[in-house]
Amino acid sequence: xxxxxxxxxxxxxxxxxxxxxxxxxxxxxxxxxxxxxxxxxxxxxxxxxxxxxxxxxxxxxxxxxxxxxxxxxxxxxxxxxxxxxxxxxxxxxxxxxxxxxxxxxxxxxxxxxxxxxxxxxxxxxxxxxxxxxxxxxxxxxxxxxxxxxxxxxxxxxxxxxxxxxxxxxxxxxxxxxxxxxxxxxxxxxxxxxxxxxxxxxxxxxxxxxxxxxxxxxxxxxxxxxxxxxxxxxxxxxxxxxxxxxxxxxxxxxxxxxxxxxxxxxxxxxxxxxxxxxxxxxxxxxxxxxxxxxxxxxxxxxxxxxxxxxxxxxxxxxxxxxxxxxxxxxxxxxxxxxxxxxxxxxxxxxxxxxxxxxxxxxxxxxxxxxxxxxxxxxxxxxxxxxxxxxxxxxxxxxxxxxxxxxxxxxxxxxxxxx
Amino acid sequence: xxxxxxxxxxxxxxxxxxxxxxxxxxxxxxxxxxxxxxxxxxxxxxxxxxxxxxxxxxxxxxxxxxxxxxxxxxxxxxxxxxxxxxxxxxxxxxxxxxxxxxxxxxxxxxxxxxxxxxxxxxxxxxxxxxxxxxxxxxxxxxxxxxxxxxxxxxxxxxxxxxxxxxxxxxxxxxxxxxxxxxxxxxxxxxxxxxxxxxxxxxxxxxxxxxxxxxxxxxxxxxxxxxxxxxxxxxxxxxxxxxxxxxxxxxxxxxxxxxxxxxxxxxxxxxxxxxxxxxxxxxxxxxxxxxxxxxxxxxxxxxxxxxxxxxxxxxxxxxxxxxxxxxxxxxxxxxxxxxxxxxxxxxxxxxxxxxxxxxxxxxxxxxxxxxxxxxxxxxxxxxxxxxxxxxxxxxxxxxxxxxxxxxxxxxxxxxxxx
Numbered sequence: 040x041x042x043x044x045x046x047x048x049x050x051x052x053x054x055x056x057x058x059x060x061x062x063x064x065x066x067x068x069x070x071x072x073x074x075x076x077x078x079x080x081x082x083x084x085x086x087x088x089x090x091x092x093x094x095x096x097x098x099x100x101x102x103x104x105x106x107x108x109x110x111x112x113x114x115x116x117x118x119x120x121x122x123x124x125x126x127x128x129x130x131x132x133x134x135x136x137x138x139x140x141x142x143x144x145x146x147x148x149x150x151x152x153x154x155x156x157x158x159x160x161x162x163x164x165x166x167x168x169x170x171x172x173x174x175x176x177x178x179x180x181x182x183x184x185x186x187x188x189x190x191x192x193x194x195x196x197x198x199x200x201x202x203x204x205x206x207x208x209x210x211x212x213x214x215x216x217x218x219x220x221x222x223x224x225x226x227x228x229x230x231x232x233x234x235x236x237x238x239x240x241x242x243x244x245x246x247x248x249x250x251x252x253x254x255x256x257x258x259x260x261x262x263x264x265x266x267x268x269x270x271x272x273x274x275x276x277x278x279x280x281x282x283x284x285x286x287x288x289x290x291x292x293x294x295x296x297x298x299x300x301x302x303x304x305x306x307x308x309x310x311x312x313x314x315x316x317x318x319x320x321x322x323x324x325x326x327x328x329x330x331x332x333x334x335x336x337x338x339x340x341x342x343x344x345x346x347x348x349x350x351x352x353x354x355x356x357x358x359x360x361x362x363x364x365x366x367x368x369x370x371x372x373x374x375x376x377x378x379x380x381x382x383x384x385x386x387x388x389x390x391x392x393x394x395x396x397x398x399x400x401x402x403x404x405x406x407x408x409x410x411x412x413x414x415x416x417x418x419x420x421x422x423x424x425x426x427x428x429x430x431x432x433x434x435x436x437x438x439x440x441x442x443x444x445x446x447x448x449x450x451x452x453x454x455x456x
Numbered sequence: 457x458x459x460x461x462x463x464x465x466x467x468x469x470x471x472x473x474x475x476x477x478x479x480x481x482x483x484x485x486x487x488x489x490x491x492x493x494x495x496x497x498x499x500x501x502x503x504x505x506x507x508x509x510x511x512x513x514x515x516x517x518x519x520x521x522x523x524x525x526x527x528x529x530x531x532x533x534x535x536x537x538x539x540x541x542x543x544x545x546x547x548x549x550x551x552x553x554x555x556x557x558x559x560x561x562x563x564x565x566x567x568x569x570x571x572x573x574x575x576x577x578x579x580x581x582x583x584x585x586x587x588x589x590x591x592x593x594x595x596x597x598x599x600x601x602x603x604x605x606x607x608x609x610x611x612x613x614x615x616x617x618x619x620x621x622x623x624x625x626x627x628x629x630x631x632x633x634x635x636x637x638x639x640x641x642x643x644x645x646x647x648x649x650x651x652x653x654x655x656x657x658x659x660x661x662x663x664x665x666x667x668x669x670x671x672x673x674x675x676x677x678x679x680x681x682x683x684x685x686x687x688x689x690x691x692x693x694x695x696x697x698x699x700x701x702x703x704x705x706x707x708x709x710x711x712x713x714x715x716x717x718x719x720x721x722x723x724x725x726x727x728x729x730x731x732x733x734x735x736x737x738x739x740x741x742x743x744x745x746x747x748x749x750x751x752x753x754x755x756x757x758x759x760x761x762x763x764x765x766x767x768x769x770x771x772x773x774x775x776x777x778x779x780x781x782x783x784x785x786x787x788x789x790x791x792x793x794x795x796x797x798x799x800x801x802x803x804x805x806x807x808x809x810x811x812x813x814x815x816x817x818x819x820x821x822x823x824x825x826x827x828x829x830x831x832x833x834x835x836x837x838x839x840x841x842x843x844x845x846x847x848x849x850x851x852x853x854x855x856x857x858x859x860x861x862x863x864x865x866x867x868x869x870x871x872x873x
Contacts, residue, residue: 055790058814138835144824146834153846154816232668236846251649251672257847258674278869285871373472395864397475399571407561407867416872417563417863418555429570429653429860430674431848443846446834447812450824452695454702455833 042219043227046182047155047234049212053180054154056210060178062129068175068207073121075203076168076196080114086195087164094188106163107189117165121172127420130438131178145449150442152178154236157228159184159250161242164192171200171214173423177441180213182235184228186242187220194218229254236443237431241424244351259432259440261424264294264379265351266409269368269394270310271385272303278406279384280314285408286382288321292353294425295380295402295412299348299358301368304330307361312336315359323355330361348375365390369397376400379427380409401427401434459636460644463599464572464651466629470597471571473627477595479546485592485624490538492620493585493613497531503612504581511605524579524606534582538589544837547855548595562866567859569595571653574645576601576667578659581609588617588631590840594858597630599652601645603659604637611635646671653860654848658841661768676849676857678841681711681796682768683826686785686811687727688802689720695823696801697731702825703799705738709770711842712797712819712829716765716775718785721747724778729753732776740772747778765792782807786814793817796844797826818844818851 040048057065076083087109094104130150137147156179160166167183174181185193197216204213217224229238232255239259240250247260268286270279286297302311307330315325315337325331326343334340340359347358348371362368372381382404383394391405402412412435414422419437426432432440457465474482493500504526511521547567554564573596577583584600591598602610614633621630634641646655649672656676657667664677685703687696703714719728724747732742732754742748743760751757757776764775765788779785789798799821800811808822819829829852831839836854843849849857 055814055816058816140828140833140835144828148851151816255668257845259847275869281869281871289872391866395866397472399472399475399568400862402863402865404865405867407865407870408872410872411557411561411865411870412863416557418557428674430676433860434565434863443850445817446819446829446851448819448821448824448828449808449812450822452692452698453824453828454698455706455825455827 041227043217043224043231046212046215046217047231050155050180050182050215051234053210053212054152057178057180057213058152060209062131064208065129065175065178066125068204068209069121069125069172071203071207072168072172072175072200073118073125075199076114076118076121079199080111083114083192083195083199084109084111086191089191090189099188103162107192109164109192113165117168121168124172124176124421127176127438129176130442135444142453143451144453147447148444149447150439151445153441153443155180155182155234156441157182157184157235157238157256159225159228159238159240159242159246160186161246162186162188164189164196166241167193167196167216168200171197171204173421173438173441175204175209175213176421177438179441181215182228183214183216184225185216190220226253229256232256239424259424259426259436260428261426262294263351263377263427264296264425265298265349265375265377266295266380266382267299267301267372267376268297268382268384268409269301269362269372270303270306270314271365271368271383271387271390272305273387273390274306274310274384275386276310276313279310280317282382282384282406282408283314284317284321286410287318287323287357288355289408289410291355294351295409296353297357297382297409298350298352299360299375301360301362301371303368304361304363307331308334311359315340318357321355323357326356326358328360331359351377365393369394373399377427379425380404380412382407382409401425458644460634460641460648463629463632463634464648467572467597467599467632468651470627470629471569474595474597474630475569477626479548481625482546482592482595483542485621485626486538486542486589488620488624489585489589489592489617490535490542492616493531493535493538496616497528500531500609500612500616501526501528503608506608507606516605520579524581524609526581526609530582534585538585541589541593541838544593544855546593547859552861559870560868561870564864565861566864567856568862570858570860572597572599572651573858574599574601574652574655574673576642576645576655576657576659576663577603578663579603579605581606581613583658584610584613584633585617588614588621590838590855590858592621592626592630593838594855596858598632599645600631600633601642602633607637643670646673649673656841676841676843676853677845678843679711680768680794680844681713681842682716682766682792682794683712683714683797683799684716684718684789684793685714685799685801685826686718686779686789687720687723687731688782688785688800688804688807689722690804690807691723691727691801692803693727693730696727697734699799699801699823699825700731701734701738703827704735704740704774705772706825706827708772711768712826713770714774714799714826715767715769716777716792718777718779718788720785721778721780724748725751728776732757735774738772740774743773743775745777748776768794782810786811790816794844796842797821797829799824799826818842
């Protein structure tokens with residue numbers, strides 16, 4: 040039996056056992072996992088040092104090495120997050136609906152664990168602990184497949200977390216990482232229909248695409264965001280500038296950052312120059328359409344190509360297009376957006392309502408920055424990722440995204456006539 | 457552009473337009489569709505006669521021809537179902553949750569249409585009208601791909617339904633059928649990631665498997681049911697017999713019919729003979745394990761093989777296995793079941809609770825027939841199918857399975873610090 044299949048089999052056994060654990064038992068396991076990360080931090084730091092040295096030797100870019108590197112402080116923060124998770128309410132067992140059927144059967148729909156959750160992710164080793172914690176909290180077994188760059192860190196963290204969880208009464212196999220780093224192992228995991236209940240990829244567009252193309256198991260797509268801010272002709276120009284600059288610059292490398300600016304023809308000549316100047320002062324390169332390029336008083340704008348409308352820069356870059364009005368703005372967003380986060384800036388009531396109703400995205404904003412699309416900002420307590428698909432979960436996913444429902448029917452001998 | 461791609465493009469435009477329609481407009485369209493089916497029934501019956509004649513000429517089995525054949529009465533019933541749909545509450549626009557965030561943003565999670573729904577189904581032409589009606593009700597555009605055996609019927613029904621819907625104000629392209637009957641067209645449809653929001657296959661295990669293996673778009677798996685009735689040692693034997701006979705025989709060709717009987721070792725020698733005799737009197741063939749075969753007083757039992765435990769007969773056949781007790785029963789169900797509908801018969805409180813908690817299935821029953829897993833029986837108003845996956849919808853799916861959610865955020869200039 041292959042490594043992946045062996046792990047999947049153990050995970051299913053663990054999932055069946057986890058379904059019998061109580062809320063208190065799982066919360067105690069989370070605290071034990073948190074304590075173990077701190078108690079065994081030297082082992083984790085030692086493994087991480089190997090990954091960091093290898094990454095540096097390969098000439099990996101400094102920001103990537105920074106994402107990879109663990110410190111005692113970072114491990115402390117990861118451990119704290121596990122402890123916080125133990126304090127959140129347990130979603131498992133919630134009765135979602137219920138009724139007494141006409142025939143006397145007492146029917147309830149109850150929230151239950153997914154079973155076996157798989158995660159494929161890239162170089163940040165903190166995802167290992169996050170994913171393990173979220174799955175233990177929701178009584179799911181988890182199979183982790185981290186990026187090869189963080190392999191020593193991930194395997195050590197998995198060992199520390201799994202042995203602490205098992206020591207606290209969780210079943211063997213509840214937290215497992217795939218040791219093989221070749222692509223075939225990842226593809227095998229994606230193909231285990233019936234053995235994996237849900238696969239959640241976390242990473243860049245390339246990883247997500249690979250999963251979408253290859254997976255036979257149910258997938259929750261996450262995190263690709265080509266987000267727009269649309270400045271309507273009735274916008275308050277100072278608010279528009281504040282929102283555009285925040286949505287682009289506050290953290291440009293994340294999925295809810297703005298990648299494209301749309302503005303109404305009626306106001307672009309007056310509103311746009313100070314906004315573009317503010318963006319440029321912050322270090323943003325602007326890719327403009329013809330009208331933007333012909334603006335007076337703004338220098339150094341690059342010419343946008345058709346490709347720019349569909350590009351998620353994840354960088355200090357923004358595309359800019361002048362539109363004829365609300366209709367064109369909504370069409371453009373629905374055509375080029377990735378259905379993540381979209382904002383309109385306007386003081387006009389009817390235009391705000393139309394944008395909210397007609398834009399097809401996980402989160403639609405009036406007069407606020409797209410940067411708010413986030414589990415913590417939305418008050419979800421914990422975040423698994425941001426779903427950009429419509430099935431199951433959409434937008435920031437809290438613990439309930441790792442659950443499903445089961446109908447429970449209590450009868451007294453009823454048969455169907 | 458291929459036929460399928462052309463249809464998908466039109467469907468997206470239709471979906472955007474449907475998102476703007478009101479509940480009343482869509483309900484009026486459903487009534488118009490219902491009226492048109494009756495008014496144009498001769499055209500539909502004419503097209504159906506071609507399909508029926510071709511099926512007979514090919515020597516198709518009588519039950520299949522019966523499922524294919526339409527009559528004025530059947531069209532009347534289909535038309536009635538569309539009218540009933542118009543009377544159900546509209547799920548679209550429901551506010552699922554909402555709060556005022558600390559920063560003043562007013563956040564709501566609102567139920568919205570999926571967008572473009574695709575259905576691939578087999579020979580029953582009534583599914584064409586069902587699917588079209590469910591999608592118009594929920595403001596989704598639908599692309600239908602029916603079985604080639606019913607192609608004339610499906611295309612004519614689509615024409616009648618679509619022109620009535622458009623005549624009542626729905627957008628062009630809201631209801632479309634794929635004309636090409638080759639497999640490449642179906643595969644192309646399954647691959648349209650980003651263009652199809654959800655694909656729902658309705659049909660046998662082979663169709664479902666083909667979709668699971670080939671689809672790149674999000675899928676809701678439906679309807680394969682290897683369902684068990686487990687007779688616990690503390691069961692009331694008369695109730696056990698009534699439930700087993702009902703679960704197996706009331707309608708053996710459907711997914712919630714029982715396919716396997718488990719019984720405790722402690723009682724099988726006394727409980728099983730009358731139950732098996734009752735099943736045999738009803739015309740059921742029994743595939744038994746060794747203990748079942750060695751029962752005295754019951755003749756004509758076939759020997760079960762390992763394959764029988766995993767087989768969905770959809771026929772007057774049942775497998776029968778003697779288990780050591782609750783633990784083995786739960787393990788067996790979780791190993792061989794398809795997570796559809798599972799029942800225990802017992803008078804013991806603790807055993808009932810354990811079965812409900814530990815069996816992993818869409819619907820779990822105590823002392824009732826598995827045949828109740830059904831949208832109408834569960835009071836869902838309309839049924840799209842029965843999901844056997846855990847993502848998005850599980851068990852009988854009502855209208856809400858064709859919806860997703862959107863976060864709507866109303867701000868007053870908030871930016872993220």
